[in-house]
Amino acid sequence: MRVTSTALPAGGCQPNSSAIWARLHRFWQRFRACFATRTRDSSLLAHDYLRAQLTIDRGRNFANIERCLSGGDGQRLQHFMSNSPWSGPAVFQQIRREIVSTPELDEGGTLILDECADEKAGGDSAGVSRQDNGRMAKVDLCRVDTCLLYANLTRRLWTMVDGELFIASKWFSDEYQRLREQTGIPPEREFATKLALGLRMIERCRASGIRFDIVAYDSLYGRDQHFRSALHTAGVTYAAQVPNSTLVCIDEVPRGRASTAVQACEVRELARSERTRWQRITLRYSERGLLSADFALLRVRVGADGRKTTATTEAEWLVIRRVNEPRRYCFTLINAAVETPPERLAEWSTRRYARRAHVRGCEGRTGVGGVRGAPVPRVGTSPGVDSGRALVRSTDQAGMGT
Numbered sequence: 001m002r003v004t005s006t007a008l009p010a011g012g013c014q015p016n017s018s019a020i021w022a023r024l025h026r027f028w029q030r031f032r033a034c035f036a037t038r039t040r041d042s043s044l045l046a047h048d049y050l051r052a053q054l055t056i057d058r059g060r061n062f063a064n065i066e067r068c069l070s071g072g073d074g075q076r077l078q079h080f081m082s083n084s085p086w087s088g089p090a091v092f093q094q095i096r097r098e099i100v101s102t103p104e105l106d107e108g109g110t111l112i113l114d115e116c117a118d119e120k121a122g123g124d125s126a127g128v129s130r131q132d133n134g135r136m137a138k139v140d141l142c143r144v145d146t147c148l149l150y151a152n153l154t155r156r157l158w159t160m161v162d163g164e165l166f167i168a169s170k171w172f173s174d175e176y177q178r179l180r181e182q183t184g185i186p187p188e189r190e191f192a193t194k195l196a197l198g199l200r201m202i203e204r205c206r207a208s209g210i211r212f213d214i215v216a217y218d219s220l221y222g223r224d225q226h227f228r229s230a231l232h233t234a235g236v237t238y239a240a241q242v243p244n245s246t247l248v249c250i251d252e253v254p255r256g257r258a259s260t261a262v263q264a265c266e267v268r269e270l271a272r273s274e275r276t277r278w279q280r281i282t283l284r285y286s287e288r289g290l291l292s293a294d295f296a297l298l299r300v301r302v303g304a305d306g307r308k309t310t311a312t313t314e315a316e317w318l319v320i321r322r323v324n325e326p327r328r329y330c331f332t333l334i335n336a337a338v339e340t341p342p343e344r345l346a347e348w349s350t351r352r353y354a355r356r357a358h359v360r361g362c363e364g365r366t367g368v369g370g371v372r373g374a375p376v377p378r379v380g381t382s383p384g385v386d387s388g389r390a391l392v393r394s395t396d397q398a399g400m401g402t
Contacts, residue, residue: 024051030098034090045080092162096208099150099161108154109212110351111161111205113198113221116145126183129168146194148201150210151351153284161210162201166194194220195227202236214334216352219243222333225302232314232335239319239348240333244268247303251315264303271296271320271329278322281346294322295346299338319349 028050032043052065062081066072099105117133119142127143136142148162169191171180180187192200198221205212214237221227222240231238247264270276282292300318317334332349334340 020054024054031091031094034094035084035086037085040084042080042084042086045077045084046086049077049081088163092160093208095159096161096205096210099159100209100211104155105152105157106211107213108152109210110151110153111202111210111212111215112149112151112352113202113215113217114147114149114352115166115194115220116147117142118145124179124183126185127165127167127171129170131166131168144194146197146201148198148205150205150212153351161205164192164197164201166197167191195224199227199230202231203234206234206236213237214239214348214351216348217241218352228316228333228335229314237348238333238335239351241352242267242331242333244271244329244331246331246333248298248300248318249303251299251301267318267320267331268329270298270318271322271331272327276320279342281343283347283350293346293350295342295349296320297342297345300333302333317345319345321346321349 024047028043028047032041032046035041035043035046048065048069052060052069056065056068062074062078064074066074066077099109115134117131117135119133119136119140120128121141123129123141125143128141129143130139130141131144132138133140133142133144144166146164146166147160149158150161151158167185167189170176171185172191198217202215215231216239219241222242223246228238228240244267246267248267248270249264276296276298278294278296280292281295282290284291296319298318298320299315301315314335315338317336317340319332319334321330321332322328323330330349334345334348336345336348
């Protein structure tokens with residue numbers, strides 16, 4: 001089947017580009033099997049959805065998408081996103097296969113564990129509850145997707161490679177049984193914390209063969225010592241942001257003396273100490289020239305017992321970055337080897353912020369912000385198709401499937 005491009009009417013729709021349509025057609029051909037079942041093929045609707053994200057400047061809702069593309073009223077596209085039985089995990093699997101099969105992505109990759117919150121007016125959608133909405137910086141009624149992203153700054157590629165809807169424990173009570181059935185939550189689904197979902201997704205990416213240098217994540221995951229320990233045991237290097245109240249001690253405890261306990265202090269105390277040595281490190285080129293910052297690199301052990309820590313605690317690198325103002329800092333723990341160069345530690349500690357730069361760059365062009373006024377799709381589908389919006393913009397630069 002050949003995709004033909006038709007002129008889009010005015011009112012928020014950009015003009016056609018034969019090069020974009022050719023790229024989109026090749027992209028769609030590789031993913032269309034993810035949207036087909038034995039009795040139904042809804043891949044053309046997936047093509048329309050992605051096409052609209054690349055061409056519509058405003059009014060990005062189902063009704064306007066179908067009006068621009070085919071003169072419809074949006075019901076077909078809404079049904080496709082909410083009820084059509086295609087597999088979101090299958091889309092992620094294909095994305096991971098494409099990354100694995102691209103030699104240009106052998107080096108420089110980062111997995112970024114993060115969340116995406118979507119505020120809701122009512123509590124009848126799957127997984128909605130009062131919880132932290134990081135995007136709005138408040139606790140509110142929302143649903144939260146735990147997302148695993150792949151970023152490669154060298155190839156200027158960003159995309160989601162896995163995603164799980166976080167469902168609060170109350171949803172698994174008898175009181176919510178009917179609502180679980182109405183919203184399509186699978187009967188076999190059980191409660192899992194965000195940390196458990198994150199570990200599960202990282203393991204799936206490792207099993208698929210994706211090559212990456214580190215896993216980067218914020219303090220929600222970084223403050224949990226068991227989460228860091230699980231990654232360390234699995235041989236995964238992490239860059240874990242931690243709160244400024246994290247207790248550590250400088251690694252001066254001899255290894256064989258498990259009974260030794262030393263006084264610990266908060267990382268913010270180290271940042272303000274006159275004895276802490278700072279160095280200026282250039283990270284990389286950016287749109288505004290060379291990107292540099294002041295860093296302090298300390299070998300530490302994280303305190304696990306009040307204000308004391310023991311010699312059995314694994315040593316980690318604490319990377320402190322001075323942020324703009326002299327009294328503002330960012331703290332990152334990295335389980336890298338002692339001989340790791342300072343420049344690499346500093347660069348790894350900032351990779352989590354690649355997501356923000358890529359998302360800001362993609363929001364205006366590909367509609368990462370999502371379809372406005374869209375109902376919540378059934379569990380496990382929406383993040384998969386949404387990740388294609390940014391990926392289709394990046395395939396030429398990364399050499400993926402072109």
